[in-house]
Amino acid sequence: MSPRSDYPGEFEQMVMLVILRLDDAAYALSILKELDRQVGRRVSRGALYATLDRLETKGLVEWVTEASTPRRGGHPRRCFSVTPEGVEVLQRSQSALLRLWDGLDGVLGGTA
Amino acid sequence: MNAPRPPRAAEWVLLRVLGTSIAGRSIVGDAREEYAEARANVGRVRADLWYLGHAASLATTHGWRERLAPGARAFANEVRVAVRTVLRRPASAAPALLVLALGIGISTFTFSLGHSVFLRGMDLPNEANLLAIHRVDRTLPPTQADRLSFASQDVVELRWRLTAFARIGTYWTGTANLSGDAGPVRYQGGFVSAEVLDMLGVEPVLGRTFRAGEDTPGAPRLLVIGHHVWHERYGGSRDVLGRSVRVNGETGTIVGVMPEGFGWPANQDVWITMDDDPSATERWQGRFYGTIGELRPGVSRDEAAADVARVADALAAEYPATNAGQGSRVATLLEATSSPESVVIFLALQVCGLLVLAVACANVANLLLARASARLGDAGLRAALGGTRFRMALPFLAEALVLATGGAGVGIMLTHGALRTFDSATVASVTQRPWYIEFGMSGAALGYAFGLVVVTALVSGLVPALKVAGSDVASTLRDQERGSTSLKIGRLARGFVVVQVAVSFALVVGAGLMTRSMLAYTSHEFPYDGDRILTARVGLFPTVYPERDDRQRFWADLTREVALDPLVESAALASVLPASVAGSTPVQVAGQEPHPAAGPTRMLVAMVGSGFFDAVGAPLVEGRDFTAADLADSEPVAIVNASFARRFWGDRDPIGRTFQWGRAVDSPELTVVGVVPDLMLNGFVPAESPLAASPAGFYVPATQYDPSFLSILVRTPYPAIEFAPYLRAVVAALDPDLPVYDVRSLAEHTRNRSWFYPVFGVAFVILGVASMLMAATGLYAVLSFAVHRRRRELGIRRALGARASRLAGLVGRQLSVPVGLGLMIGFAIAWLGSPALGILLFSVGPHDPVVLTAAVAFLVGVAAASGFVPVMRAVDVDPATAIRAD
Numbered sequence: 001m002s003p004r005s006d007y008p009g010e011f012e013q014m015v016m017l018v019i020l021r022l023d024d025a026a027y028a029l030s031i032l033k034e035l036d037r038q039v040g041r042r043v044s045r046g047a048l049y050a051t052l053d054r055l056e057t058k059g060l061v062e063w064v065t066e067a068s069t070p071r072r073g074g075h076p077r078r079c080f081s082v083t084p085e086g087v088e089v090l091q092r093s094q095s096a097l098l099r100l101w102d103g104l105d106g107v108l109g110g111t112a
Numbered sequence: 113m114n115a116p117r118p119p120r121a122a123e124w125v126l127l128r129v130l131g132t133s134i135a136g137r138s139i140v141g142d143a144r145e146e147y148a149e150a151r152a153n154v155g156r157v158r159a160d161l162w163y164l165g166h167a168a169s170l171a172t173t174h175g176w177r178e179r180l181a182p183g184a185r186a187f188a189n190e191v192r193v194a195v196r197t198v199l200r201r202p203a204s205a206a207p208a209l210l211v212l213a214l215g216i217g218i219s220t221f222t223f224s225l226g227h228s229v230f231l232r233g234m235d236l237p238n239e240a241n242l243l244a245i246h247r248v249d250r251t252l253p254p255t256q257a258d259r260l261s262f263a264s265q266d267v268v269e270l271r272w273r274l275t276a277f278a279r280i281g282t283y284w285t286g287t288a289n290l291s292g293d294a295g296p297v298r299y300q301g302g303f304v305s306a307e308v309l310d311m312l313g314v315e316p317v318l319g320r321t322f323r324a325g326e327d328t329p330g331a332p333r334l335l336v337i338g339h340h341v342w343h344e345r346y347g348g349s350r351d352v353l354g355r356s357v358r359v360n361g362e363t364g365t366i367v368g369v370m371p372e373g374f375g376w377p378a379n380q381d382v383w384i385t386m387d388d389d390p391s392a393t394e395r396w397q398g399r400f401y402g403t404i405g406e407l408r409p410g411v412s413r414d415e416a417a418a419d420v421a422r423v424a425d426a427l428a429a430e431y432p433a434t435n436a437g438q439g440s441r442v443a444t445l446l447e448a449t450s451s452p453e454s455v456v457i458f459l460a461l462q463v464c465g466l467l468v469l470a471v472a473c474a475n476v477a478n479l480l481l482a483r484a485s486a487r488l489g490d491a492g493l494r495a496a497l498g499g500t501r502f503r504m505a506l507p508f509l510a511e512a513l514v515l516a517t518g519g520a521g522v523g524i525m526l527t528h529g530a531l532r533t534f535d536s537a538t539v540a541s542v543t544q545r546p547w548y549i550e551f552g553m554s555g556a557a558l559g560y561a562f563g564l565v566v567v568t569a570l571v572s573g574l575v576p577a578l579k580v581a582g583s584d585v586a587s588t589l590r591d592q593e594r595g596s597t598s599l600k601i602g603r604l605a606r607g608f609v610v611v612q613v614a615v616s617f618a619l620v621v622g623a624g625l626m627t628r629s630m631l632a633y634t635s636h637e638f639p640y641d642g643d644r645i646l647t648a649r650v651g652l653f654p655t656v657y658p659e660r661d662d663r664q665r666f667w668a669d670l671t672r673e674v675a676l677d678p679l680v681e682s683a684a685l686a687s688v689l690p691a692s693v694a695g696s697t698p699v700q701v702a703g704q705e706p707h708p709a710a711g712p713t714r715m716l717v718a719m720v721g722s723g724f725f726d727a728v729g730a731p732l733v734e735g736r737d738f739t740a741a742d743l744a745d746s747e748p749v750a751i752v753n754a755s756f757a758r759r760f761w762g763d764r765d766p767i768g769r770t771f772q773w774g775r776a777v778d779s780p781e782l783t784v785v786g787v788v789p790d791l792m793l794n795g796f797v798p799a800e801s802p803l804a805a806s807p808a809g810f811y812v813p814a815t816q817y818d819p820s821f822l823s824i825l826v827r828t829p830y831p832a833i834e835f836a837p838y839l840r841a842v843v844a845a846l847d848p849d850l851p852v853y854d855v856r857s858l859a860e861h862t863r864n865r866s867w868f869y870p871v872f873g874v875a876f877v878i879l880g881v882a883s884m885l886m887a888a889t890g891l892y893a894v895l896s897f898a899v900h901r902r903r904r905e906l907g908i909r910r911a912l913g914a915r916a917s918r919l920a921g922l923v924g925r926q927l928s929v930p931v932g933l934g935l936m937i938g939f940a941i942a943w944l945g946s947p948a949l950g951i952l953l954f955s956v957g958p959h960d961p962v963v964l965t966a967a968v969a970f971l972v973g974v975a976a977a978s979g980f981v982p983v984m985r986a987v988d989v990d991p992a993t994a995i996r997a998d
Contacts, residue, residue: 073140
């Protein structure tokens, strides 16, 4: 991974954070709903699937399949989780941002 | 219910595009899950639309773009160019767009109707494993012999003898008067064996369905109620479970609520456990049951049919007294509810839709052909630069595709509106349309429209494309410079005119027949003023009215009390209202016994109270009306209608003559005391309709028999419906627990019985008008193009001294041959095809000479008018300008 791509994009970070929040219930549809609920962000399914594919290629998320239900017409369901690399990338990104935020409260009016 | 299935075609495409990897399939699974949610929240139509959009978006975002072959990419480029061309000059594309919008829209509309009725199914989870089992009575005429119920004793035999079915369920339908816990209301009841609802596979939304053993004689009555009953009567309360309610005078307990929209078998509102004991009655004396069977795994429909036939034959051999001549038939549940007439109607509509589309395709092909010749220079340039023939043909296909897609977009919007209108014009309360039918835009219809876009683009784009690709561009261009035949497309264009005129003629004839039929329908004169007669129905159950005298007293009280109001001119009872089809019964007239092989002579019969003929404004032609003295122990009497009298006694006086009602030797002998005109005992169908049964029938006094269900007719000097509250109050005063239902004016009743004449009439008229419009625009376009191509030639002829009339004749002759040929072919199509409309026609024959003549005149007029402008333009052309023009 090049140094530039050490930091995932904003949407990628959101998706990973939501997966972490949902714990073992992180399916594509629940991720969509959680994104909408937590940050009011409505994204197309296509964009979400593309992001999940990309994060998987980068080794930041992984998934296991769950048995199907009749409601899904016999199709499997993927349950996503963030890999240890993914967690590390998120931590790095968080501390970088915090460093950048540090001392700017006066300019940005504070966040409390 | 099981998880609903999204539009199959869209899911198939999605699976193709996303592949069968776990990731791909999981996305398809997600989509299914979301679809199920959408179905529950916003209904089928919007869920289907959502799914289609979703599938399209996923298919494009997941890599079709990259997978395109070079040829396809070139085509995509041409499509882009075509889109720009259309957007830059919308006016020149407008006629083609309009024509395609009508063609694709109408075709999709007719497809949607057929799809909703015959293809979509009932959405029952276990539908594929279920078959309806019918009795066939080979002793009856074919139209009445099929789809009959089994006697309860035969069902007992079927249950233990059939091997092809895992379970057999039975039901009968009838009135379910609910009272006790709220006001009395009459519902459509389904009296079912315990396993039936479970066999269908539909899960209740609340509570449960019935369990084995709950349908045994003497077991407590249990009810499962429909979703709308739950909401209307119980406000959607969950406390409804376990609630006690009076059903037809007995106490029952509600155990479940079915999901919204469920109404199997025939728009039922409530389902009640049956408690009949077949052994309590003689063979064939008790109830008759509808029967369905659930196939054992691995058993085919044919094997099941053979199994049922085997048992039916065995029963016929063992019980010849009742079962001789009785056969069997199996059908899917959907087939069991679709009438053969509706198949004909929807097929006819479908064919018309496709014909309209054919006209549209011919029209657009012609337009593109005209444009092809104008674009030869472009093609020549491509050829000179080494373009292949394929590349030369591409722009035409692309343009056709763009036009078809644009047309389809507009067409789908039109269809959506038309389907909504059709849906509200055919509401179940008027048409009794089956519960599972809902008219609206569906995924399948959109898929069909998409298919039409492809077909239309190919049909209308291929001809000009091939013509250009197959031409020797250099010599064609030289030809064009000389102002002559250019692409040699004259014959083709004329061919399209023939197709257009032929198909339009056939459709115009259809529309004309429907218009005449509707005029006849709306101006039909009844012997009575239906808006001034109020009708309502009441049913008495032995649980509340155990004795015959109790029932007779109620009917007498009801008539008397209603007539007490000074504004009531007349009040009478009848088992069947005019315009409803009465039951038929065997009759025998001494000395006129039918040939034994012909089976018994059947006549229509109705029970009426005294004053009925006065109430419907049809006084007796001869003899007397029934009176209060016609009682069970007095001489059995009958009033026959004119057709009955003519059928048996010709011109002889029927009064005082006798006939036997029924097959048995000891069946009652009735004496004719009066004759009335025919009063639509065979329903509101004109005599010449293929549906019309013989109107011959007779009336007997209700007081001599023991009817449980009767309608009351109240004639007033005011709009009848204003009398409804009074009538309800009278019934409530007599029996506060008795529901009054089907309260409407006789006029409304008549309209409800014949709703299909105006509804389908309008549908066909719209088809006809659309095709007329298309024929007119198509002919105009083709002719003006033809004249335009010959401008130089005409100019030279003019310069050489040809008179204007001669030139007009020249062009006119060119037009007359294809139009004449088209008319002849169209006449043949109309002649052969219009009898299919027979059942929808009211008092108009399918070969009505007025309509045929008017259609010929109309199309000749349209052709002349469309030819007139271009011909005048050609004649007016200044020779010098024309020669210089190219």
